[in-house]
Amino acid sequence: MRIAIIGLGRMGANMARRLAGRDIKVIGYNRSPEVAHELAREEENITAADSVAKAIGHLSPPRVVWLMLPAGAPTEDHLRQVAERLEPGDLIVDGANSNFHDTRRRGEWLEERSIGFVDAGTSGGIWGLENGYCLMVGGEKRYVELIEPALKALAPAPDRGWAHVGPVGAGHYTKMIHNGIEYGMMQALAEGLALLRSRDEFGIDLAQVSEVWRHGSVVQSWLLDLTADALARDQSLEAIQPVVSDSGEGRWTAIEAVEQGVPAPVMTLALQMRFASQDQEGYPARLLSVMRNAFGGHVITKR
Structure with a gap:
């Protein structure tokens, strides 16, 4: 599978790395071109593109373009730029934290142009590269099936940590x-x-208690794991x-x-x-x- 990722911030870059490490070809574009080129030097399955047009040019139908951009204008602007260069049957995925009302509107706009749209609510933060991402996906079944190899690669395991939760908008709503x-x-x-x-x-001792709670307690969680780790290093937090x-x-x-x-x-x-x-x-x-x-x-x- 070959996929373009637009937006290589902390999440986007790590997602590109995880996909590339699982034999999915990634075309990366970022407004700071050096970020994409650095990733390309790091991973042989990542190719850097210096523009949205060039990123799309590396793809073959049905093209898949995955946006990892801030909510609002950045996502809106790039979605329209991408849509202008796609053809019927191609697919745009919004994997960032967009408002689900915007997502539904964008889905209707793209549907009028026969371009697919999937909203993928993505959780995992900076640990996603190592542990995998939780993906809550909205869209038509045929388009979700098109990106299923990428979803399985990004998730903690192919059979868990991701789900098709409903139509366009449902993914971002769930997230x-x-x-x-x-x-x-x-x-x-x-x-x-x-x-x-x-x-x-x-x-x-807060570090001791939070560590105890991590094992067998009803409040054990990944958030508690991260908190226990932070408190083990510094309980005063005076510098914060x-x-x-x-x-x-x-x-x-x-x-x-x-x-x-x-x-x-x-x-x-x-x-x-x-x-x-x-x-x-x-x-x-x-x-x-x-x-x-x-x-x-x-x-x-x-x-």
């Missing part, structure tokens, strides 16, 4: 909910370990600013819960806690202090 759950799990682990740390008289960014999918999950009328308090509150960590001004807290002083004479802490 969005996955990320919302991820927010809640991370928040719970962080809060629980912070509570353990706060009881000074016990002197609880208490700021947690959000990638967008947590927001989309919270919005979806509101729109569908489905209660999702844990995921929504986890998102709000990330917003709180990003608040450099602290204006709401200052205003609360003023209110307490006004009605109860409570002391205001000055800078």
Whole structure:
């Protein structure tokens, strides 16, 4: 199989490496050409292309172009560039974190041009190269079957870690909910370990406890594995600013819960806690202090 990957960031580059290591020919394009050329020097099954047109030129019908780009305009722009150079029966795969509403719209636009579209929600982060990726795939069966060799190569094993979950949009929708759950799990682990740390008289070793929880506990998980590893290296975390960014999918999950009328308090509150960590001004807290002083004479802490 031969496939073009557009976007060779951390995820895209490692996916290209994993595919190439499993005898799938990869044509790589990145807006910084040297990234693609470096990969080509590293892997004999990767060929570098200096433009989208040249990447597509290396393919034979039915052509498969896999996008690994940031959500929004970068994906939209490149999808249209690619579509202009494809023919009926060819296929575009969006493997990044696009909003499922955009995905459905793009699928309809491509269907009018008889070009296939598959949305592949992809989880695995920087560990995917070694451990494999979890792939949640949406699209028509015939197009999913077309890329099945690539899905089996990217997944942890050919028979697990990937699934055709529904029509176009279902893959990104499933990945969005996955990320919302991820927010809640991370928040719970962080809060629980912070509570353990706060009881000074016990002197609880967080690295020890998190390692114990990894074996036989109902909270064992890959997130806990990564947390235990981090705490084994440094429990104070003094060099880390208490700021947690959000990638967008947590927001989309919270919005979806509101729109569908489905209660999702844990995921929504986890998102709000990330917003709180990003608040450099602290204006709401200052205003609360003023209110307490006004009605109860409570002391205001000055800078």
